[in-house]
Amino acid sequence: MKRKTWQAPWSYREGIVIASGLVLIGxxxxxxxxxxxxxxxxxxxxxxxALSFSGILALLHLFYRNSGVVKWFRxxxxxxxxxxxxxxxxxxxxxxxxxxxxxxxxxxxxxxxLTSSWLFAQANLYFLSCLGMATLKRLVPFKVKNLGxxxxxxxxxxxLVAASLGSSDLQRLxxxxxxxxxxxxxxxENGRLVELPLAIELKDFKLEEYxxxxxxxxxxxxxxxxxxxxxxxFSLADAPCMLGNYxxxxxxxxxESGYIGERFEPVNEIGAPPAALLKVTDxxxxxxxxxxxSSGSFLQQPFAFKVGDPYxxxxxxxxxxxxxxxxxxxxxxxxxxxxxxxxxxxxxxHGWKLYQLSYDVEKGRWSELSVIELVRDPxxxxxxxxxxxxxxxxxxxxxxxxxxxKGVHHDLD
Amino acid sequence: MTWINFEAFTAVSLICWLAxxxxxxxxxxxxxxxxxxxxxxxxxxxxxxxxxxxxxxxIDRPPMRTLGETRLWYSLLLPAIGIASFRRxxxxxxxxxxxxxxxxxxxxxxxxxxxxxxSLMPALQSIWFVPHVIVYMFAYALLAASSLAGLKAIYMDYxxxxxSEVPDLADNFVYLGFAFLTMGLLFGALWAKEAWxxxxxxxxxxxxAFITWTAYLIYIHYRYQHNDNHKQAMWILVIAFALLLICxxxxxxxxTAQNSVHTYSS
Ligand code: HEM
Numbered sequence: 152m153k154r155k156t157w158q159a160p161w162s163y164r165e166g167i168v169i170a171s172g173l174v175l176i177g178x179x180x181x182x183x184x185x186x187x188x189x190x191x192x193x194x195x196x197x198x199x200x201a202l203s204f205s206g207i208l209a210l211l212h213l214f215y216r217n218s219g220v221v222k223w224f225r226x227x228x229x230x231x232x233x234x235x236x237x238x239x240x241x242x243x244x245x246x247x248x249x250x251x252x253x254x255x256x257x258x259x260x261x262x263x264x265l266t267s268s269w270l271f272a273q274a275n276l277y278f279l280s281c282l283g284m285a286t287l288k289r290l291v292p293f294k295v296k297n298l299g300x301x302x303x304x305x306x307x308x309x310x311l312v313a314a315s316l317g318s319s320d321l322q323r324l325x326x327x328x329x330x331x332x333x334x335x336x337x338x339x340e341n342g343r344l345v346e347l348p349l350a351i352e353l354k355d356f357k358l359e360e361y362x363x364x365x366x367x368x369x370x371x372x373x374x375x376x377x378x379x380x381x382x383x384x385f386s387l388a389d390a391p392c393m394l395g396n397y398x399x400x401x402x403x404x405x406x407e408s409g410y411i412g413e414r415f416e417p418v419n420e421i422g423a424p425p426a427a428l429l430k431v432t433d434x435x436x437x438x439x440x441x442x443x444x445s446s447g448s449f450l451q452q453p454f455a456f457k458v459g460d461p462y463x464x465x466x467x468x469x470x471x472x473x474x475x476x477x478x479x480x481x482x483x484x485x486x487x488x489x490x491x492x493x494x495x496x497x498x499x500x501h502g503w504k505l506y507q508l509s510y511d512v513e514k515g516r517w518s519e520l521s522v523i524e525l526v527r528d529p530x531x532x533x534x535x536x537x538x539x540x541x542x543x544x545x546x547x548x549x550x551x552x553x554x555x556x557k558g559v560h561h562d563l564d
Numbered sequence: 565m566t567w568i569n570f571e572a573f574t575a576v577s578l579i580c581w582l583a584x585x586x587x588x589x590x591x592x593x594x595x596x597x598x599x600x601x602x603x604x605x606x607x608x609x610x611x612x613x614x615x616x617x618x619x620x621x622x623i624d625r626p627p628m629r630t631l632g633e634t635r636l637w638y639s640l641l642l643p644a645i646g647i648a649s650f651r652r653x654x655x656x657x658x659x660x661x662x663x664x665x666x667x668x669x670x671x672x673x674x675x676x677x678x679x680x681x682x683s684l685m686p687a688l689q690s691i692w693f694v695p696h697v698i699v700y701m702f703a704y705a706l707l708a709a710s711s712l713a714g715l716k717a718i719y720m721d722y723x724x725x726x727x728s729e730v731p732d733l734a735d736n737f738v739y740l741g742f743a744f745l746t747m748g749l750l751f752g753a754l755w756a757k758e759a760w761x762x763x764x765x766x767x768x769x770x771x772x773a774f775i776t777w778t779a780y781l782i783y784i785h786y787r788y789q790h791n792d793n794h795k796q797a798m799w800i801l802v803i804a805f806a807l808l809l810i811c812x813x814x815x816x817x818x819x820t821a822q823n824s825v826h827t828y829s830s
Binding site: 472494551 | 685
């Protein structure tokens with residue numbers, strides 16, 4: 152049975168032609184607009200777009216359900232080819248760095264900023280039209296046995312529509328807060344300063360560190376000796392330990408120290424680094440010696456212990472375990488909240504979400520700067536509803552597995 | 565910490581799970597041993613559930629705060645999912661795999677009761693960490709199995725043998741694996757929102773996870789229509805797995821890698 156291209160019902164051949172057409176049109180648009188991508192309108196424009204898009208899909212489904220084009224949109228070949236187009240674009244994105252490219256051609260057709268390119272927008276629109284029609288196919292009229300299908304397809308559709316149209320309302324700002332100061336300006340993603348309807352006072356920035364690690368280096372080359380070995384480093388907390396042929400014991404550990412004369416003493420000052428007095432035994436000849444090491448800090452030099460040519464023991468700068476900011480959030484009407492921000496523990500207030508982003512890494516524990524990220528994403532609830540539907544949908548996949556009936560056994564339109 | 569009688573509970577759970585595994589290994593084909601295996605596996609899981617309940621009462625808060633505590637939940641949930649799927653699909657390896665993973669997590673807790681001593685960067689210290697990684701491990705294992713089935717089908721076709729049974733097996737793996745892959749992707753997004761402020765940034769690792777996901781989506785839908793035309797479908801499976809491997813190991817070597825927040829080596 153031979154079918155001419157474009158003779159109904161369309162199949163993979165037409166699907167590929169449509170996808171290639173979208174690619175060509177997308178590149179052409181990008182070129183004629185000199186690399187300017189597409190801008191999604193902000194609220195409420197994007198809401199109107201979302202409503203009209205859903206409305207058009209619903210009307211097509213209700214009143215033109217037997218037209219060839221509508222049948223095409225809800226067909227499996229359209230699903231496969233539109234997903235493949237999306238997949239192809241993602242591969243381009245996964246291979247070409249999405250930053251300004253040295254190749255003028257790549258810049259011109261938008262391959263280095265795909266998510267805001269015409270091609271991506273068109274592929275997205277086409278994909279979401281297919282998915283939308285596929286959803287409606289089994290959503291109206293509703294049947295309980297289609298529940299899993301509906302959860303998966305509607306969930307994905309809602310997630311992607313809300314995420315892509317909502318992206319224009321997303322605000323991500325970073326605010327540099329200094330201890331004891333009140334700040335109400337923050338930088339947006341383009342580096343421009345924006346004034347906010349709220350202010351943040353950083354009361355205290357705290358950073359906890361892991362116990363420092365020690366390792367053996369070759370002091371001529373500066374390289375770590377036991378590179379790629381499992382016991383390359385040792386945490387001071389795990390001493391005594393073996394590094395190469397050396398057995399290392401900790402005789403004294405000072406979390407904050409100062410170098411005085413030939414030794415370290417406990418001090419309580421800004422920039423006072425950890426130091427340890429080690430007893431090192433060379434297991435090849437049984438000789439042992441003692442010496443100090445220190446990681447140094449932004450104010451003090453590191454201090455190594457020569458254990459024999461060309462080896463030295465050094466202390467690595469302690470790694471951060473946890474950092475947090477005690478803050479007060481202030482609003483113009485006098486409302487205020489005190490809270491503690493920590494990585495992975497954001498704080499939500501009046502549509503804003505506050506995140507602990509970073510600090511002055513050079514100063515580490517003594518940083519007086521805390522960078523706080525402020526995020527506003529009014530479309531998030533819609534995205535999360537979609538994600539929730541999808542998650543419930545996966546349970547249906549687990550339940551049904553390959554028991555899902557294949558299309559050949561019943562009619563496929 | 566209240567790990568006091570943890571050893572005893574763990575021992576009972578492990579013995580039950582070991583017995584369950586022994587049943588299906590020794591007499592894999594028999595329906596009665598499968599029933600006995602389920603009973604033993606359920607008993608072990610219940611003991612663990614009781615322990616978690618007691619711990620909860622004891623510390624007067626949900627035991628979900630530390631990594632050790634999350635692992636405890638995993639030791640409970642994995643076998644639970646495994647047993648449920650096993651009851652439904654009767655695949656012995658599913659039971660074995662989930663019990664093994666559950667036992668592994670229990671053992672880690674036994675050896676390292678309170679673990680933060682391995683430095684973990686703050687962004688990774690999240691309750692999402694374990695679920696996200698675990699469902700991905702599950703998904704990858706299942707999808708790897710589906711690709712093996714696919715390769716087997718292609719090979720048998722080449723040797724002109726009858727391979728009509730193989731694709732259904734592959735389908736089973738793909739549906740289960742895809743469900744876990746979707747969960748992993750979504751958990752990752754929810755976590756990213758908590759840790760980095762946005763759920764999706766087209767970071768290279770995210771992009772490749774998405775690519776892998778769409779590849780299996782293509783397989784599912786292609787197969788839905790082409791139930792008889794297996795061969796192309798088997799090739800889709802093989803390609804999808806190649807993409808998965810790029811996502812898993814290869815991302816660090818791509819030109820886009822320097823922009824990734826997910827490459828943890830420095
Ligand atoms: C979360 C993602 C998705 C999952 C888990 C999923 C799963 C499924 C499953 C299991 C089926 C078999 C039908 C059944 O359940 O009985 C199916 C059918 C179908 N899917 Fe999807 N799908 C997803 C995304 C998509 C997308 C993105 C599209 C379109 C662009 C699509 C279009 C279709 C179509 C057209 C059918 C055939 C429906 C029919 O003939 O009645 N799906 N899908």
